[in-house]
Amino acid sequence: MKKPSKKPVTLADIAAQAAVTPMTVSRVINGNGYVHAETRERVLRVAREMNYRRNGLARGLKRQRTETVGMVIGDIANPFAAELSRGVREVLEEHGYTLFICISEHNPKEDVQAFNSLADHRADGIIVATRASKTGNERLEELIESGVPVSLIGRDFRHAHADLVTADHLKGGYEATRHLIQLGHKRIGFIGVSLTQGLRLRRFQGYLEALNEHGLTVDEKLIVGGRENAEQMPGYSTEEMGCDGMLKLLELKERPTAIFARNDFTAMGALNAIKRSGLRIPEDIAIVGYDDIPLAAHTSPTLTTVRQPTREQGRTAAEFLLGRIEGDREQPRCERTFQCELVVRESTIPLTEASVTQTRKRQKKTA
């Protein structure tokens, strides 16, 4: 006896069928208040039979919270973002919240739209993992000030009432670079930023700092790959950036002996460009990536990279957010910075005199 019901079943429908008031049904569904065992059974049976589903809109409207959290991500295909979202979900689920994800495609306009959508639909809080932008930050500030709980991950933006989770990429970049320096490298290229825009990228600052502290001069020709408008270019992937950037570096008269790439995808692009040119890794050129994506352990050679505790960052951001949602929304900012860890694999080995000479020979051949 199934009806091809058009309108969804409401509490009132169940109430009528079970000969009680909607309020009683509500109590049964939510399991609060006193309801006689017999009544409860009857109501539950009817609800099941009618295939009842609560109306989250009405419920949210009345209760002034939706038990829903929104997360804004720049790029859905990024394993880093994926891992973050797993951490977030783990925590939210434990507390009965649902996660809805919005994608901004690294576009500030879409960023703002995502914030608005989530705010309009009254998500109880928002986790933001997109890169900072002027318009985005402005809108975010308004939201925070209007009382929406916000938790930021790795976004270069601070607000007294928005929590913040980051990893220490300055140190991460520093240690990656120092690792190469300690292996004997003096000409270390960086792929993935333009010199003008790159200063906002912490890991790049770390690179510069390491060079300076070890008395190496920064050679602008060794810094390649950041197209200013790369983010607007659809389909211009970061591995392409790594490949293109590396090719540029290989054309130099004085080639770098080591590469620090902005992230693992860029590193993999560079890695393949190097192989394609007939040079060997790590003997001819060493390479360090960033993020330690799963694939980094499965390239050949496997990739030395910098790992950040990604899932933990997601978990922490979610915990901060829940603290704000269920506690004092006006409480001062919680902030936590995670440490990164250099993971040494096969793509970096000490630079020996032998390999240097060998490189010179090859260079002549190629030229």
Next chain:
Amino acid sequence: MKKPSKKPVTLADIAAQAAVTPMTVSRVINGNGYVHAETRERVLRVAREMNYRRNGLARGLKRQRTETVGMVIGDIANPFAAELSRGVREVLEEHGYTLFICISEHNPKEDVQAFNSLADHRADGIIVATRASKTGNERLEELIESGVPVSLIGRDFRHAHADLVTADHLKGGYEATRHLIQLGHKRIGFIGVSLTQGLRLRRFQGYLEALNEHGLTVDEKLIVGGRENAEQMPGYSTEEMGCDGMLKLLELKERPTAIFARNDFTAMGALNAIKRSGLRIPEDIAIVGYDDIPLAAHTSPTLTTVRQPTREQGRTAAEFLLGRIEGDREQPRCERTFQCELVVRESTIPLTEASVTQTRKRQKKTA
């Protein structure tokens, strides 16, 4: 004069401030009905000053639609899913709909939860891009029958009132395999399924069909990699599956001369396992992947693979869904199957007698 307002601003607040009724404010905000130009300006000014944001819950409750679409994805880090979601978003945005994404982590239970969350929050429709499962399909059927518009992508499940978009993976798998056969390969391995479970995977069926049609026997020893419970194993990535599977194949007395991998990640895992063992690609072992993810053009050697029109699938699914939402929800199923395309790159070349002998020699050395 900013107030640290706790409660969000409502139409009534604006109405009071602008000396009109909430209804008039509603008309201004939504731009329908007659409102005097002066009044409109005044209301808009007040709304802006008070930083008004419509309450999507109340609005949705009253209008019985939220202009929101949910999409359920198995794995957020998958470039294929990412591209799908881009296509979906493109279309939705044109029509003023917002996309919320739920992740099921390839877990049927989470799948059902995602369906429920979206239905409870009254998304106007749901796009499902997760793998079929018993519980998932059951719940989906209930939803569809209760009138929720549903559009499926590549899910092995049919319903008279749910639209369906797929690519012809049977043919894709067939052509990938035939390509290898035409290159002269006779021992072609498949990585990524267990024989028992694999029959549901269309591309694997295509593989079997191609072998049969060309008079090659299917050797069970050449089919590896599908752990029955791989999906429940957290952190067991598909590239790991490719690597492990390949290692198993390399141990065989009679090694395959070509590999067809379930997807590009698996192929990359296999590719690196082969390199690590000292064999060459494609001379010693040829390899074909599936999906044509961006990285496939940047491995070394670049990867021969099967491309499916991913973004188009997303777009079509979204168009079907909107047709159902804005048109007749009971209309018969729309169905569209896209064709796949073999993309030949460097990882496959003709198998020559020379390379066969060479392989034999190497095999002796290794052994």
Next chain:
DNA sequence: TTCGGGTAGGTTAACGTTAACAGAAACGGT
């Protein structure tokens, strides 16, 4: 002058749920 139609706005009542309160019955202790 009357009438039709466009313009400008207000009034009412829902959408589905639940917080808050209220009434009544049942129970246990003195």
Next chain:
DNA sequence: ACCGTTTCTGTTAACGTTAACCTACCCGAA
């Protein structure tokens, strides 16, 4: 027998928005 407490259920009034209906004015045509 009486009173306080626990159990069970019902009533009312919101939450914020908008569809539907209604009133009133103004303007030009008949």
